[in-house]
Amino acid sequence: MSPRSGERTDSDRLRARLKVVRSSATVLRHLRRRSSRFVRSPLTPLERSLVARRFGADALDRSLRRLARASERIRSLARQTESELARATGRTSAELGERVRAFYGRLASHVREIDDDLDRLEAIDRFLSERPAIDPARPTVVVAGFPNVGKSSLVARLSSARPEVAPYPFTTRSLQVGHADLGFDRLQVVDTPGLLGRADRTNPVEDEALVAVEHAATIVVFVIDPTESCGYPLAEQERLLETFRRLRPNVPIVEVETKSDVRRRPSGRLSVSAVTGEGIPELVARIEREIAAQPRPPPPPVDHDGATD
Numbered sequence: 001m002s003p004r005s006g007e008r009t010d011s012d013r014l015r016a017r018l019k020v021v022r023s024s025a026t027v028l029r030h031l032r033r034r035s036s037r038f039v040r041s042p043l044t045p046l047e048r049s050l051v052a053r054r055f056g057a058d059a060l061d062r063s064l065r066r067l068a069r070a071s072e073r074i075r076s077l078a079r080q081t082e083s084e085l086a087r088a089t090g091r092t093s094a095e096l097g098e099r100v101r102a103f104y105g106r107l108a109s110h111v112r113e114i115d116d117d118l119d120r121l122e123a124i125d126r127f128l129s130e131r132p133a134i135d136p137a138r139p140t141v142v143v144a145g146f147p148n149v150g151k152s153s154l155v156a157r158l159s160s161a162r163p164e165v166a167p168y169p170f171t172t173r174s175l176q177v178g179h180a181d182l183g184f185d186r187l188q189v190v191d192t193p194g195l196l197g198r199a200d201r202t203n204p205v206e207d208e209a210l211v212a213v214e215h216a217a218t219i220v221v222f223v224i225d226p227t228e229s230c231g232y233p234l235a236e237q238e239r240l241l242e243t244f245r246r247l248r249p250n251v252p253i254v255e256v257e258t259k260s261d262v263r264r265r266p267s268g269r270l271s272v273s274a275v276t277g278e279g280i281p282e283l284v285a286r287i288e289r290e291i292a293a294q295p296r297p298p299p300p301p302v303d304h305d306g307a308t309d
């Protein structure tokens with residue numbers, strides 16, 4: 001072999017190694033980006049449960065595990081091919097090209113194997129980014145009840161949230177959160193989609209309300225529409241309230257009858273109107289009392305390098 005062709009093979013080998021290093025680094029960066037959101041900020045119990053209900057139990061962890069395994073396989077494939085190319089003196093550039101193409105083929109097949117997982121992680125990421133941030137360390141009121149009873153109207157009265165209000169069921173289709181000042185603390189007020197009270201079959205929209213009650217509620221404000229203009233009989237609404245009592249026996253439930261501007265009856269419950277504001281100060285006072293009676297969440301960890309607040 002002439003010195004010139006030897007030099008060319010050296011530079012061909014270097015180019016081939018660079019192709020392996022660059023392409024694997026690009027793919028690995030892409031995979032890391034897909035999983036980094038979940039690694040950087042672990043999900044709250046509420047988010048975990050929302051994701052499990054919508055995408056299946058363990059779907060997130062399974063996809064993350066498969067991604068981690070594929071990344072490891074790609075890293076080792078790249079290392080192996082690169083060291084093989086480093087030792088491949090005397091190969092023609094056609095042979096080197098063939099080796100790089102074989103590497104691309106195996107790289108692509110590793111990525112194809114996790115195509116579904118990448119799609120799933122992207123969908124979960126999008127799903128979570130469309131949900132409000134609910135801080136598990138802050139007191140949280142979850143407003144729940146049948147569809148169309150006036151939950152969102154009440155949330156708008158109680159907090160900074162401005163949810164959509166409309167005269168038909170399932171206007172609210174996912175969790176919304178507003179805030180209200182509670183002495184020196186900030187209260188989170190969560191609006192939920194309506195529940196139809198069928199224990200055996202809920203739809204994904206209803207699931208969000210159940211998950212919020214189960215995983216985010218310091219207290220629940222249960223809204224009953226005694227006018228039945230929501231379209232659901234009182235007896236069914238009362239049955240749902242019973243289900244709630246069983247679901248979270250330790251979470252206080254504040255029972256509220258709304259639309260008092262249309263109908264008010266002696267029920268022993270708080271009577272409010274989101275239209276006139278009647279009963280709202282009493283409801284706020286009751287919420288404050290119930291929250292104050294709950295155990296406080298643990299204080300934030302002390303920062304030894306500086307101030308704690």
Ligand SMILES: Nc1nc2c(ncn2[C@@H]2O[C@H](COP(=O)(O)OP(=O)(O)OP(=O)(O)O)[C@@H](O)[C@H]2O)c(=O)[nH]1
Nearest residue numbers: 147148149150151152153166170171172194259274
């Ligand atoms: N008269 C009267 N109407 C009310 C009151 N509160 C709500 N409404 C009406 O009831 C209808 C439903 O109100 P929403 O606040 O959207 O009810 P929701 O429970 O959030 O409904 P979904 O999100 O669909 O479950 C709307 O037409 C409201 O204007 C009230 O206190 N008085």
Ligand SMILES: [Mg+2]
Nearest residue numbers: 151152171172
């Ligand atoms: Mg609503």
